[in-house]
Amino acid sequence: MKSSTHRAAIKLAGWALSLVVLSAAAPWAAAAPVPNQPPSALRFNFSSQPKPGMTTVTWDAQSGAPLYNEMLGYGFVSQTGAQPARTVHTASIRSNGAGFFISEPAFEAEKGHESDNQNNFGMAFRIKAGPGTYAIRIRTTSGADDTIVSISGMQTSRLLGNTFWDAAGLLPNKTRMLVNGQEWNYSYVNGQQFIDIEVEPKKINVPVGIEEITLTPVAVQPRPAGALPTVFTLGDSTVKSYTFDEAPMSGWGQVFNKLFDPKKVKVVNYSQGGRSFRNAYAEGRFNDLLLAGSPGDIVLIQFGHNDESEDEMRRYGRGATEEMYEYMIRNVYLPAIRARGMVPVLVTPMSRVNGAQKPDVPYANSFKKRRFPDLMKKIGADEGITVVDLNARSVEFYNQAGNAAVTAMVMSLEAGETPGKTNDGSYANGHPANKIDGTHYKETLGKQFARIIVTELGRLSKQGDPVAARLVGQLRSDVQAALATSDWSTIYPEIANDIRVGENAYYRNQIEKLLQLGVLHKDAHGHFNPQLAMQTREFTAALAQLMQLPSGSLAGYADGPLTREVMGAIVDDAYHLKFSAQPKYMTDYNGKTVVPGMPGYDPNLDTGAQGAMYYPLVNWARLSDTADISKALIAKVKDAYELGLIRSEKGIERGRMTNGRELEPRAVVTRAKAAKELYFMWVLAQPTRMENDVLTSMRARD
Numbered sequence: 001m002k003s004s005t006h007r008a009a010i011k012l013a014g015w016a017l018s019l020v021v022l023s024a025a026a027p028w029a030a031a032a033p034v035p036n037q038p039p040s041a042l043r044f045n046f047s048s049q050p051k052p053g054m055t056t057v058t059w060d061a062q063s064g065a066p067l068y069n070e071m072l073g074y075g076f077v078s079q080t081g082a083q084p085a086r087t088v089h090t091a092s093i094r095s096n097g098a099g100f101f102i103s104e105p106a107f108e109a110e111k112g113h114e115s116d117n118q119n120n121f122g123m124a125f126r127i128k129a130g131p132g133t134y135a136i137r138i139r140t141t142s143g144a145d146d147t148i149v150s151i152s153g154m155q156t157s158r159l160l161g162n163t164f165w166d167a168a169g170l171l172p173n174k175t176r177m178l179v180n181g182q183e184w185n186y187s188y189v190n191g192q193q194f195i196d197i198e199v200e201p202k203k204i205n206v207p208v209g210i211e212e213i214t215l216t217p218v219a220v221q222p223r224p225a226g227a228l229p230t231v232f233t234l235g236d237s238t239v240k241s242y243t244f245d246e247a248p249m250s251g252w253g254q255v256f257n258k259l260f261d262p263k264k265v266k267v268v269n270y271s272q273g274g275r276s277f278r279n280a281y282a283e284g285r286f287n288d289l290l291l292a293g294s295p296g297d298i299v300l301i302q303f304g305h306n307d308e309s310e311d312e313m314r315r316y317g318r319g320a321t322e323e324m325y326e327y328m329i330r331n332v333y334l335p336a337i338r339a340r341g342m343v344p345v346l347v348t349p350m351s352r353v354n355g356a357q358k359p360d361v362p363y364a365n366s367f368k369k370r371r372f373p374d375l376m377k378k379i380g381a382d383e384g385i386t387v388v389d390l391n392a393r394s395v396e397f398y399n400q401a402g403n404a405a406v407t408a409m410v411m412s413l414e415a416g417e418t419p420g421k422t423n424d425g426s427y428a429n430g431h432p433a434n435k436i437d438g439t440h441y442k443e444t445l446g447k448q449f450a451r452i453i454v455t456e457l458g459r460l461s462k463q464g465d466p467v468a469a470r471l472v473g474q475l476r477s478d479v480q481a482a483l484a485t486s487d488w489s490t491i492y493p494e495i496a497n498d499i500r501v502g503e504n505a506y507y508r509n510q511i512e513k514l515l516q517l518g519v520l521h522k523d524a525h526g527h528f529n530p531q532l533a534m535q536t537r538e539f540t541a542a543l544a545q546l547m548q549l550p551s552g553s554l555a556g557y558a559d560g561p562l563t564r565e566v567m568g569a570i571v572d573d574a575y576h577l578k579f580s581a582q583p584k585y586m587t588d589y590n591g592k593t594v595v596p597g598m599p600g601y602d603p604n605l606d607t608g609a610q611g612a613m614y615y616p617l618v619n620w621a622r623l624s625d626t627a628d629i630s631k632a633l634i635a636k637v638k639d640a641y642e643l644g645l646i647r648s649e650k651g652i653e654r655g656r657m658t659n660g661r662e663l664e665p666r667a668v669v670t671r672a673k674a675a676k677e678l679y680f681m682w683v684l685a686q687p688t689r690m691e692n693d694v695l696t697s698m699r700a701r702d
Contacts, residue, residue, distance in 0.1 A: 041216035042074075042129070042213075042214070043055065043212070043213070044056075044212065045211075045212055046099040047097060047098055047099050048095065048097040051212075054212070055074075059093070059095035064091060064093060065123075074127050074128065075126060076090045076093060076124065076125055076126070080196050081153065082196075083320070083324045084313050086124075086153070086198075087119065088121055088122055088124045089102060098209075099141040099210050100210050101207045101210075102207065105205060107119065113311075116311065116314045117316070123199055124198045125199075125210065125213065127194060127195050128193065130193055131193075131338065132217055133188070133217065133339065134195065134217055134218060135214075135218055136184075136185065136195070137183065139184075139212040140183075140184065141210065142182070142206075143181070143182060146201060148198075148200040150197075150198040154282050154287075158283035158284060162283065162284065166272065167689070168690060171269075173288050174288060177284075188287060189287055189290040189291060189339060189340060191334070191335040191336030197210070197213055220295060220340055223296065229264075229297055230266045230297045231266070231471065232268050232269075232293060232298070233253040233271055233300045234289060234301045235271040235303060236274065236275045236276065237249075237272070237273030238252065238302070238305060238349070238439065238440065238441070238449075239253035239269070240253060240254065240272055240273050241691050242693075244686040244688055244689070244692045246421070247419075247686075250445075251271060254691065256269070259454055259476060259479045260475055261474060261477070268292070270288075275306060276309070276318040276320065277332075278307070278318060278324070279306075279316065286333065286336070293340055298343045298344075298345060301345070302346075302347035304325075304376070306319070306603075307319060321370070329376070329379050334385065344386075345385070345387075345471075348372075348377065348387065349372065349373060349391055350390050350391055350449060351363065351367065351395050351398070352438050352439045353407075353439075353441075355436025355438040355655060356435075357407075357438075358403075359404070363399050364395065365392075377389065386460060388456045389456065390449065394449070397452060401505075406445075408507070409441055410439075410441045411431065412437070413430055413654060413655070414430050415429045415659050415660075416677075416680060417430075417510075417680065418683055419589075419680060420683060421589040422607075423605045424605075424606070424609035424610065424611070424612050425591050425609070426591070426613060426614035428615075428644055429612065429659060430654075430658055431654075437605075443512070443513065444509040492512075494512045504530050506530075507530065507679075509679075510675040511528055511530065511672070511675045514678055515528070516695065517695060519545045528671065529671055531670055531672065532671050533562065534562040534669045534674035535560065536558065539570065539669075543571070543681060547574050547681060547685045548685075553574075554570055554573055554577075557569070562668065562669040563665065563669065564666070564669055568645070568663075569637055571677065571681055572643070575645055591613045593611050612657060615642070616647055616659055617659040618648070618659040622661060623648070625662050625663055629663070641663070645681070645684075646663075647659060648661060649664065
């Protein structure tokens with residue numbers, strides 16, 4: 001005769017499976033079917049005193065703790081189901097009547113990587129439970145000061161500490177693990193066929209244990225009446241939404257929402273730098289997304305770059321073998337999404353750009369060792385999942401655009417291009433990594449990736465893919481028209497005809513942003529004319545608008561071709577009109593290194609440099625041509641230089657943290673170089689923690 005626990009476990013697994021089948025049967029439906037009330041909870045008692053409604057887990061003096069039994073549906077295991085599996089202990093589990101406990105005489109940790117790869121062993125109790133949502137309650141015999149409780153390989157320290165999922169602090173974590181004394185509670189969406197409850201000691205020779213575990217299935221609720229459906233994006237730094245202190249870096253997920261009709265759908269970006277399938281799961285990011293969604297919501301997922309990391313055997317590493325990558329998609333992500341009645345869409349990761357690529361060598365797919373894009377496409381075909389092949393389309397785009405344009409669109413930075421920062425300090429003197437970073441990119445490329453993705457969705461929709469058709473139906477009407485005509489000029493009017501390719505694309509990102517903000521303009525032929533001279537009046541008007549200065553505050557300069565010394569004096573005036581104290585770009589981010597464990601640290605950006613400075617590397621006294629500056633302007637030009645508002649343009653190089661020694665004060669400023677300066681000043685005037693694609697009001701204050 002089967003035990004009540006066994007019957008409950010089978011019923012629980014059957015309930016969860018029915019939800020998977022229902023949601024998979026109509027993945028494109030506006031609201032996927034929601035199951036009836038789930039079965040009752042599974043309750044386990046580890047004390048020697050019987051408790052009503054609970055299954056008593058019995059410790060035997062001869063055989064010890066019961067090992068996991070598939071038919072019984074519960075028991076202790078010696079290896080967890082995490083990727084990679086973690087060794088835990090069963091033979092040393094004991095019972096003292098109050099519960100099961102264990103004490104460990106030694107721990108393991110990898111020197112130099114203790115936070116990523118440590119094992120305090122302990123015990124893991126496995127419960128047979130299929131994909132679905134569960135309210136999990138664990139009561140331990142030991143206090144939180146001595147105990148770590150983990151759910152199926154998740155990283156408890158992240159579950160307790162995370163407050164926001166995004167850089168701007170707009171997306172709060174609503175499903176943090178709650179600990180009250182010896183009671184631990186967590187809402188969890190399971191994708192596997194079991195749940196592991198792991199209890200681990202914090203201290204050597206200090207016993208920790210379990211008194212009770214309760215798994216309560218939670219019914220998926222339909223979307224509230226009148227609420228819009230949501231499209232979620234989940235990925236790494238190439239999908240993330242960035243803040244102004246990280247400018248000009250951007251991700252396609254940051255600008256993707258602008259292509260959708262806000263009256264039809266919400267678009268929410270859960271992406272963050274340094275994330276992979278493994279650690280986005282372990283930190284609870286994926287779990288929180290699922291609990292924020294409703295049946296019928298769509299989840300676009302792109303991981304692969306950080307999954308290439310060769311730390312796959314570290315407990316909380318980012319990397320994965322191809323087998324681990326496949327396991328996470330098939331057995332963790334897809335069934336959990338379907339269990340919520342949501343719809344998965346896989347996006348293959350774009351190819352990295354080789355920053356040292358020679359102009360005459362074609363771009364090729366960077367995924368050569370671990371072929372994650374190919375694997376993702378195979379899984380999509382096997383599972384009937386919509387797959388957007390951004391990887392293949394990205395290589396095609398690179399080769400169409402050409403080396404000069406592509407290099408300009410990725411994170412190729414020179415001195416004076418941005419006051420933003422990276423892990424290693426300021427970008428203001430060039431990239432601290434002393435390289436052209438071809439993994440990360442600027443907004444100008446983010447917009448192209450967003451365009452490529454919706455274009456692929458349009459292609460798939462025409463082939464009869466219902467999920468792609470639904471997404472296309474939620475796009476803005478003018479975006480749908482652009483898909484039909486392949487003419488994107490009305491969607492991105494800021495892309496001038498003469499900045500798309502070649503050397504004229506050098507400052508494409510800055511030019512596009514200033515055209516988008518409406519402070520600079522194209523001619524009647526749609527050209528920006530980047531190599532023509534900038535006129536002083538146009539420059540002062542643009543700068544006043546960008547920094548929201550009073551009308552006429554920068555009007556004291558004669559019109560005509562703008563020279564570098566006049567530009568220096570103008571930006572010095574603007575700076576002192578705007579700021580009463582130095583902005584954070586000059587102070588908080590000047591020479592500061594963000595190390596692992598600190599907020600904002602992105603392991604994918606760590607170069608080993610230390611404290612890159614904001615202020616010019618070459619001091620004023622070392623400049624060779626300051627005597628050429630007009631006497632009427634020299635005080636302002638010197639102040640502007642020492643504030644880092646202008647820098648030498650001679651002797652600098654993209655991908656190098658280097659300064660030149662010539663100011664060239666009488667040289668005429670081209671429209672391209674003026675765009676570079678205006679962009680720098682615009683970023684300097686923005687709040688550091690605001691998303692950097694926000695279009696602040698450009699109306700000059702009276």
